[in-house]
Amino acid sequence: MTNLTLTPALALGDDALVLSHRLGEWAGNAPVLEEEVALANIALDLLGQARILLSLAGDEDELAYLREERQFRNLQLVEQPNGDFAHTIARQLYFSVYQQLLFDHLATGGTELAPLAAKAVKETSYHRDHAEQWTLRLGDGTDESHTRMQRGLDALWRFTGELFEPVDGLDAPWAALHDEWTTRITALLERATLTLPQGPQRGAWTAGGGRQGLHTEPFGRMLAEMQHLHRSHPGASW
Amino acid sequence: MTTPRPADTPAVPAAARPTEWPLWEVFVRSRRGLSHTHAGSLHAPDAAMALRNARDLYTRRSEGVSIWVVPSTQVTASSPDEKDAFFEPAGDKPYRHPTFYEIPDGVQHL
Amino acid sequence: MTTIAPEEPALEAVFDATVAADERIEPRDWMPDAYRSTLVRQIAQHAHSEIIGMQPEANWITRAPSLRRKAILMAKVQDEAGHGLYLYSAAETLGTSRDELLDKLHTGRQKYSSIFNYPTLTWADVGAIGWLVDGAAITNQVPLCRCSYGPYARAMVRICKEESFHQRQGYELLMALSRGTEAQHAMAQDAVNRWWWPSLMMFGPPDDESAHSAQSMAWKIKRHSNDELRQRFVDICVPQAEALGLTLPDPDLTWNEERGHFDFGPIDWAEFWDVLKGNGPCNEQRISRRRRAHEDGAWVREAAAAHAAKHGKADR
Numbered sequence: 001m002t003n004l005t006l007t008p009a010l011a012l013g014d015d016a017l018v019l020s021h022r023l024g025e026w027a028g029n030a031p032v033l034e035e036e037v038a039l040a041n042i043a044l045d046l047l048g049q050a051r052i053l054l055s056l057a058g059d060e061d062e063l064a065y066l067r068e069e070r071q072f073r074n075l076q077l078v079e080q081p082n083g084d085f086a087h088t089i090a091r092q093l094y095f096s097v098y099q100q101l102l103f104d105h106l107a108t109g110g111t112e113l114a115p116l117a118a119k120a121v122k123e124t125s126y127h128r129d130h131a132e133q134w135t136l137r138l139g140d141g142t143d144e145s146h147t148r149m150q151r152g153l154d155a156l157w158r159f160t161g162e163l164f165e166p167v168d169g170l171d172a173p174w175a176a177l178h179d180e181w182t183t184r185i186t187a188l189l190e191r192a193t194l195t196l197p198q199g200p201q202r203g204a205w206t207a208g209g210g211r212q213g214l215h216t217e218p219f220g221r222m223l224a225e226m227q228h229l230h231r232s233h234p235g236a237s238w
Numbered sequence: 239m240t241t242p243r244p245a246d247t248p249a250v251p252a253a254a255r256p257t258e259w260p261l262w263e264v265f266v267r268s269r270r271g272l273s274h275t276h277a278g279s280l281h282a283p284d285a286a287m288a289l290r291n292a293r294d295l296y297t298r299r300s301e302g303v304s305i306w307v308v309p310s311t312q313v314t315a316s317s318p319d320e321k322d323a324f325f326e327p328a329g330d331k332p333y334r335h336p337t338f339y340e341i342p343d344g345v346q347h348l
Numbered sequence: 349m350t351t352i353a354p355e356e357p358a359l360e361a362v363f364d365a366t367v368a369a370d371e372r373i374e375p376r377d378w379m380p381d382a383y384r385s386t387l388v389r390q391i392a393q394h395a396h397s398e399i400i401g402m403q404p405e406a407n408w409i410t411r412a413p414s415l416r417r418k419a420i421l422m423a424k425v426q427d428e429a430g431h432g433l434y435l436y437s438a439a440e441t442l443g444t445s446r447d448e449l450l451d452k453l454h455t456g457r458q459k460y461s462s463i464f465n466y467p468t469l470t471w472a473d474v475g476a477i478g479w480l481v482d483g484a485a486i487t488n489q490v491p492l493c494r495c496s497y498g499p500y501a502r503a504m505v506r507i508c509k510e511e512s513f514h515q516r517q518g519y520e521l522l523m524a525l526s527r528g529t530e531a532q533h534a535m536a537q538d539a540v541n542r543w544w545w546p547s548l549m550m551f552g553p554p555d556d557e558s559a560h561s562a563q564s565m566a567w568k569i570k571r572h573s574n575d576e577l578r579q580r581f582v583d584i585c586v587p588q589a590e591a592l593g594l595t596l597p598d599p600d601l602t603w604n605e606e607r608g609h610f611d612f613g614p615i616d617w618a619e620f621w622d623v624l625k626g627n628g629p630c631n632e633q634r635i636s637r638r639r640r641a642h643e644d645g646a647w648v649r650e651a652a653a654a655h656a657a658k659h660g661k662a663d664r
Contacts, residue, residue, distance in 0.1 A: 017415075024418070027406035027425050028637065031645025032259070033399065033433045034280055034291040040426035041294050047419050054415075061414050085648050133287060140658065141651025148647070229471055230413040236529050238414040238521075257649045258447040259656075261440065278503070279437040281446065283652035284659070295430055299510070315376060 008113060008170040010063070011211055012102075013053030014074035017064055018219075019095060020046035021226060022082055031085055038130060042092070045123040052116050065230035069213075069220050076210040077159035079219040083152060086138050086145065090152035093131035097184050098163040100124040101177050109171070132188055139192025146193065153189070154197045161201030162208040260309055262288040264296050267304040274306050282307075367568055372498035375441040383567055387497055388442050389458065390569060395435035396453045396460035400634050402428045404468040405477060413471060420517050421474060427514070431507045438499040454639045462620065463550050465628030472525055472532075472539035478518015480540070480547040480585070486515060487581045488551065491571035500569070519588070526593045533593075540589070541597045548612075549620045551578040582610050 023043035030036040054060040077095055082088045103124055106117035138149040164178040186196050202208040209215075230238075259281040265274035277296045282288035288307040296302065332338045341348055359378040366373060373379055402425050409425065412418035436446045452458040463481055468474065489511075492504045525536035552558055552574040564570035572580075582601075589596045600613035623631070 021410060024409045024422055027409055027422070028402045029641045029644070030429075031641075031648035032281070033429050033436070034282065034287075034295065035645075035648075036402075036429035037298070037426055037433070038291065038294045040422055040429070041298060044419060044422055044426070047415065047422065051415050051419070064415055065413070085645070130290065133290065137283065137287075137652045137655040138648070141653075141655040142647065144647050145651030145654075225410050229411045233413070233529060233531060236413075236532055238417055238524055238528075257646065257653050258445060259649065259653060261437075278434055278506075279440070280433060283649075284656040287652065295433060298426075298430070317376060 007057050008111075008167055009053045009056035011073040011167050011170070012113070013050050013057060013063070014072050015078050015095075015099070016046040016053060017050035018072070018074045018222070019078040019091075020044075020050060021222065022078065022080075022091075023088075025082055026088070042127050042130065045120075045127065049116065049120050049123070053113075056112060056116075061230070065227045069215055069223055071213060072210075072215065072219070072223075073213065074210050074215075075159070075162050076208070076214075076216050076219075077156060077162065079210070079215060079222060080156060080159065081218050083155075084148055085134075086148035087152035087155065089131055089134045089138060090149065090156050092127065093135050093153075093185070093188075094156060094160050094163070096124055096128040096131050097181055098177075100128050101180055102172060105172050105177065106170075111171075135188060135194070136192045139189070139194040149192070150194055153194060157197035158200060158203050159208075162210055165208060165211055167211060259283045260311070262292070262307045263310050263313060264288075264292040265306040265308070266292075266296055266302040268302055270303060274304065277301075279310060285309075367496045370494075370496075370568070372501060373496050374498045382563070383569075384442055386564060386567070387500065387569055388439055388444055390564075391435055391439040391442075391500055392444075392449045392452070392458050393460060395432045395439060395449065396458060397464065398428045398432035398435060400453075400460045400464045400638060402432075403634055403637060404464055404466070404630075405474060407468050408471060408474050411471070412474075417521065424478075424514055424517065427510055431510070434503040434506055435500075438497075438503040441499045450642060454635065454642060456626075456635065459624070461550060462623045462628060463546050464634060465623050465630045466542070466546055467629050469542075470535050470539060472522065472535040473543070475518045475521035475525065475536065476539035476543040478514055478516075479522055479588070480518075480543045481550070482511060482514040482518060483585065484547045484550040484581055486511060487577050487584070491577075492569075494568075494571060496568035519592070522592055522594065536592075537594055540594050544597050545615065545619075548578055548582070548615055549617075551575070551581065553617065553620070579609050582612050586610050 020043045023039050023046070026039045026043075027036070030039055050064075051060050054063045057063060075095075077091060080087075080091060082091075100121060103117040103121040106113050107121050108114070109117075135149065138145040140146070163181070164174045166172075166174050182196075189196050260283075261279050262282055262285075263279050264277045266277040267274045277292075280288065280291050280295055282291050285307060289305060292305050292307055293302075297305065328334075360380065363373065363377065363379055363383075366377070373383075405421060405428075406425050409418065409421050412421050436449060439449060440446060449458065453460065463484075468477070486508065489504055489508055493501055493508055495501045495504065522536050522540070525532040527533075555561060555573045555575045558574055561570065561573060565573070585596065586601065598613045600611060602611050604611045622628070626632075
């Protein structure tokens with residue numbers, strides 16, 4: 001089994017892997033055909049990033065399919081179930097703004113992640129744009145869409161503090177990134193006639209612990225589904 | 239007598255289907271130096287989304303470097319019924335084509 | 349400008365001559381009403397098949413056993429959404445709307461390919477769909493790239509180009525299973541056993557029972573007969589199955605020297621008609637899932653339309 005010390009590649013790779021999986025659950029369920037294509041594009045970008053990052057940390061399939069829940073290092077935000085379309089867009093918005101800021105920073109650094117970050121930041125800025133466009137339309141669309149969008153933003157707010165918890169081995173100006181993230185989200189929500197959620201950006205116990213391997217209940221089920229076939233045939237090639 | 243026929247991309251009466259997004263025609267420049275070519279169409283609520291949907295749909299295999307989107311209702315098309323009047327007059331003006339002119343062998347750069 | 353409306357017979361003569369010359373009919377050309385309605389039905393059914401066809405494969409995205417396979421499967425299901433979209437666009441040039449067509453699908457007034465009413469029970473089914481179902485679809489579709497209706501033919505060109513990877517990935521997937529563990533090999537064989545006959549049914553009823561064939565052939569919106577294409581498909585598959593190390597579940601499958609084709613056993617047309625009538629294993633499930641996705645998305649579509657109405661050109 002691959003060495004599971006928390007490398008930055010593992011943390012960021014798990015983020016991409018898990019979010020890609022969640023987006024993959026939308027296949028066949030999107031509100032309109034054009035959006036099927038858009039969501040799949042984002043999921044495929046993220047899966048591509050995950051494969052590169054996990055390969056830096058070990059064998060991609062071993063890491064994806066043979067680790068237990070407590071060994072995953074992804075943010076709790078990305079493992080949250082899809083909910084309605086607004087909920088998914090809120091998750092995309094929080095994550096993609098964060099990921100773009102972080103990758104922008106990493107792309108200019110000298111670490112092993114720089115080349116990946118430089119490539120991924122182009123994808124990520126498109127993901128952010130997609131989330132922003134939809135936030136604007138849902139926020140300032142109908143009463144129903146406004147309510148749903150605000151509800152999604154509020155429900156996921158408690159998972160956003162973790163985005164800026166320092167990751168071991170990853171040199172980044174976390175506080176400054178957090179400020180920039182808040183500025184961008186605030187400005188966008190204002191344009192979208194939405195309100196920046198109030199309240200804590202983390203829960204009392206587990207929220208904020210994804211990087212330490214503490215996850216939320218839905219994650220175990222997600223992994224059970226994702227891993228069962230691979231694990232049913234030990235050692236097989238696919 | 240002919241019944242009126244829809245245009246290439248007929249507008250759907252908006253009132254009848256309030257939530258059907260309008261249709262957009264997509265033109266893609268496949269690489270620098272080439273003109274935009276009609277790639278197909280799609281539905282989108284507005285121009286900004288039409289452009290993004292076009293990017294996702296028509297360039298996901300790197301088929302393009304630039305995209306135009308045009309509301310289908312904004313395309314004015316020539317009618318095939320006018321084909322003769324519209325296009326035939328151009329047919330008897332061969333002097334617009336370089337092959338019309340005879341140049342002696344050996345003369346170059348013309 | 350004064351134009352004198354040409355008489356219908358004259359227009360029909362122009363139409364017939366265009367089709368006879370193997371040229372394309374374009375949206376604004378005059379065309380017989382029956383040609384138009386047949387095309388709408390055929391293109392819509394094709395589009396519906398693409399989007400309903402996403403379901404049996406999407407069923408395995410979250411369980412794909414390697415990240416490489418997962419990426420391939422996601423890209424393939426995405427292509428199907430895209431292909432549905434190209435085809436709805438082609439149908440829209442004939443004066444219908446996507447909403448109208450979706451409504452007909454959701455209410456059972458238009459069909460989709462019956463093959464998608466069969467379930468994907470194991471991972472190997474993803475491979476069998478790629479190899480056999482997409483293989484049959486490609487056999488059907490390649491001639492349609494020369495169909496007489498321009499927008500349909502152009503959509504088919506794009507689709508065939510993009511689908512070339514679909515069949516290959518399925519074949520490669522099955523190859524990995526067939527050469528894998530005993531359990532994997534058995535999984536692959538089981539999938540081929542279940543998908544072979546339904547794939548042969550995809551070409552439609554035998555020529556002498558096919559309702560629309562003759563007229564569609566004359567109009568060049570169908571270029572080969574059902575039986576002709578079915579035979580072509582069988583001939584292609586036999587050596588491919590051999591290379592896979594898998595058996596096609598038909599004891600009557602033998603080379604006929606005289607015909608230069610493989611003979612094959614009788615197809616259970618009773619099953620075909622039964623599934624078509626709605627009694628397949630998944631008819632109800634597929635349509636209700638599609639309907640639910642559409643209904644669940646209504647508020648999203650309304651929101652974007654409302655936003656566009658509010659902001660008009662400001663956001664352009």
